[in-house]
Amino acid sequence: MRIATWNVNSAKQRLPRMMPWLAERKPDVVCLQETKLSDVAFGELFGEPLAALGYEFAHHGEGQWNGVALLSRVGLVDVRPGFPGQPDFGGRSEARAVSATCGGIRVYSLYVPNGRVVGSDHYAYKLDWLDALAADVAAGPAELALCGDMNIAPSDADVFDPAAYVGQTHVTAPERERLAALGLTDVVRKRWPAERVFSYWDYRAGMFHQDLGMRIDLVLTSTSVADRVAAAWVDRAARKGTGPSDHAPVIVDLDEAPDGDIGPVVPPPSNPKRGGRTRLPQAR
């Protein structure tokens, strides 16, 4: 099963990039963020083209800002917009989370608040929002994948220049502590433990061309899901060319779930003709 997450920065503007990408990458489940559409507008724009590719969808939007969606062709059940205890901002609930069960996994599409300025009301909102999310995750099912624009770089390795981010949101200890407190596995970092991997590059000043970015779009899974990861990567090709989002998709491939009937995995017997261990060729 292939799961992808992509902050598209306006689904309406990105439609010419999204549909060919879906046809090429063929993800089974897609988490979208920053659709910037109402539910009605998303359905009008994407309903028919998604159905033609075999996707069901669940969209949770406002219109102007935010907006998240789930696309699936492996089932889409128990759809839930938002999560219990999700805080408001400015007295209004924002469309930043939608979850559903797809292919046996509880999948969340998340657009974590930006935080704007450290110490601001929006920053406090971001931390509260993450606390409430952690409480929901702790109460949730074991097969879990939190996907989306977390607006947090998990470590200094996830920004192009840590010195440039001192005092900025996305890198502060309170944000990182809350990300870690979710208790999930960052499957792209696990797969590429020491590599330079970014998922967002500012549109300005040739940042993408110079690979000056941040890794803030994450797939965080429970251990049972992390153990099935066969591939995990950032699809940088989707950030190239004409009219891209400023974020690239993150793609994760999972092996089939163990069905419980195959019994313990037994290592193959050694070859008796060789009398034990196979030896590597020896250097002279």
Added chain:
DNA sequence: ATGCCTAGGTATCCTAGA
């Protein structure tokens, strides 16, 4: 240079993104 893009909405500039 607190900018350099991009998007949405209202309107020909503002907010927001990160």
